[in-house]
Amino acid sequence: MPNAARKNPIDSFKLTSPCLKKQGFFFIGYFMVGLGFRKDFAEEFLEKNFPTPDFIELAPENWIGMGGYWKKILDRAADRFKIFTHGLSLSIGSPDPLDIPYIRKIKKFLDDYQITLYSEHLSYSQCDNAHLYDLLPIPFTEDAVRHIVPRIKTVQDILERPLILENVSYYTPVAAEIPEHEFITAIIRESGCCMLLDVNNVFVNAFNHGYDAHEFILKLPLDKVAYIHIAGHEKVSDDLIIDTHGQDVIPPVYELLDYTLKFIKPVPVLLERDFNIPELDELDNELQMIRNIYSKHFSKAEIC
Amino acid sequence: MLKEKTLRQQQKLASFCRTNILDDDLLVRKDRVHHYRRLVFNIILDMMETMYPISMKLFPEGEWEQLIHRFFANYKCTDPQVWKMPRFLSDYIKTGEKEILVRYPFLPDLLVMEWKELEWFTNEDLEWAEINSDISSSEKRICFYFPEHELLILDYPVYRKEGPDFWKSNPGKYFLLVYRHPESRKVFYQEVDALSCFVWESIKEGKNKAVIISELNDLLIQQKLNNRFKAEFIFEKVWDDFLKLRLLKIQ
Numbered sequence A: 001m002p003n004a005a006r007k008n009p010i011d012s013f014k015l016t017s018p019c020l021k022k023q024g025f026f027f028i029g030y031f032m033v034g035l036g037f038r039k040d041f042a043e044e045f046l047e048k049n050f051p052t053p054d055f056i057e058l059a060p061e062n063w064i065g066m067g068g069y070w071k072k073i074l075d076r077a078a079d080r081f082k083i084f085t086h087g088l089s090l091s092i093g094s095p096d097p098l099d100i101p102y103i104r105k106i107k108k109f110l111d112d113y114q115i116t117l118y119s120e121h122l123s124y125s126q127c128d129n130a131h132l133y134d135l136l137p138i139p140f141t142e143d144a145v146r147h148i149v150p151r152i153k154t155v156q157d158i159l160e161r162p163l164i165l166e167n168v169s170y171y172t173p174v175a176a177e178i179p180e181h182e183f184i185t186a187i188i189r190e191s192g193c194c195m196l197l198d199v200n201n202v203f204v205n206a207f208n209h210g211y212d213a214h215e216f217i218l219k220l221p222l223d224k225v226a227y228i229h230i231a232g233h234e235k236v237s238d239d240l241i242i243d244t245h246g247q248d249v250i251p252p253v254y255e256l257l258d259y260t261l262k263f264i265k266p267v268p269v270l271l272e273r274d275f276n277i278p279e280l281d282e283l284d285n286e287l288q289m290i291r292n293i294y295s296k297h298f299s300k301a302e303i304c
Numbered sequence B: 001m002l003k004e005k006t007l008r009q010q011q012k013l014a015s016f017c018r019t020n021i022l023d024d025d026l027l028v029r030k031d032r033v034h035h036y037r038r039l040v041f042n043i044i045l046d047m048m049e050t051m052y053p054i055s056m057k058l059f060p061e062g063e064w065e066q067l068i069h070r071f072f073a074n075y076k077c078t079d080p081q082v083w084k085m086p087r088f089l090s091d092y093i094k095t096g097e098k099e100i101l102v103r104y105p106f107l108p109d110l111l112v113m114e115w116k117e118l119e120w121f122t123n124e125d126l127e128w129a130e131i132n133s134d135i136s137s138s139e140k141r142i143c144f145y146f147p148e149h150e151l152l153i154l155d156y157p158v159y160r161k162e163g164p165d166f167w168k169s170n171p172g173k174y175f176l177l178v179y180r181h182p183e184s185r186k187v188f189y190q191e192v193d194a195l196s197c198f199v200w201e202s203i204k205e206g207k208n209k210a211v212i213i214s215e216l217n218d219l220l221i222q223q224k225l226n227n228r229f230k231a232e233f234i235f236e237k238v239w240d241d242f243l244k245l246r247l248l249k250i251q
């Protein structure tokens, strides 16, 4: 399928969502390469006005309800950049009920800062009414799919935005009954939500579980990909990689991004760097690498 | 609907991360599942160390980590925002760590004091609040107080520099004002006395000056302090002190 014929899946949602239309939300594909906005470098980043990503991404959990110094920082960032969000605690795959009051807080935050893109993880981080504050793998089962699909719809209804769910890295399957790609595809297709394709997570999982990353990508619902993540990882043993977001992106992951872009329409790509954060010019080098790959597939004019 | 089996698997994995008890029936790679617990505790320990640098140093090597492990196993953290999670540690210690409380009876106060610094640094912005118009002077100008502050009532003087032995041997009632400066947005602590607290709270409640002084006078008589202190003097001093702290302004 030629690139020009592909539509950003988030657009389809927009067309079917009167709320989004009413609020004048617009196509997100104008924004190509972004950077995860971390408090660790927020002030320096804003002072230096460098690097200059097309957008920044932040976790609403780290900013909701904040005043004082951090609110000023957030407001300055929001004045300068388009903000995308990547949540941490939605716990869409949890056996616990959804935390509706918290989802409403997220909605308010998104509205206050006029944020259209909200992504989360296809995982769970809360169980038996206790938060774990990390992402646990959901059992790949058909009943888990049936459990999660209506929850996605509830979240989308409250947020009045599409939910964009990310394939997560995992180190062991848990009581899996169906293949990972079938699990992801069923959830995305049956719920009608969008997908955040993290190419580093595909690389990590392919290595950890002994499958081919390229073949895996082709089995995903690529027409529903609305957002891409890329990051670094750490190999901790001969057969295990941990998805740390604490190292530079390695060449095979850049290659996997290059490969993936052949099959999807132009969607934003985000560089995640959460730990062991280097100097800002090193981050800029990585952004430039991503831009170079991106521009092989899509010109700025094409997505504007 | 989630099947019982899937539900149990999810519960067992989450429970293992919190408690380190690995159920034989958990269908995972046993050689790898420990990474999940390790990664969870990387986050939890890092957050706790950042939040409680003074409390942490009280403990001999390894004991702080053990305490945090017990906290996370036994206390259900219900807040979706991870940076708010450390707030629950003092509650847990008060109810679930008798032996620690005997060794460090001041620990809940110390944790609260350390937590409040972050809480007030991050709290949502509040507007200046108008107070009773006849309170400042006959000039009838409008007065405001800055609500970004809190009076902590502590059982131990954990804000004093003397350290743990001093804190432990001086139980009592201590009042500590924690506030965020209206301009710099930095957080400061200020020790205050009980009478000043009374005056300050009365000002915020909107009582007029005459009423506050009269009530303060009754209090001084009741406490047999009326020979040593004058109500008018205390009122004026509190007024001046809070003006200097920038928690009061007159327009």
Ligand SMILES: [Fe+2]
Pocket (backbone or CB within 6 Å): A166, A198, A229, A230, A272
């Ligand atoms: Fe990601």
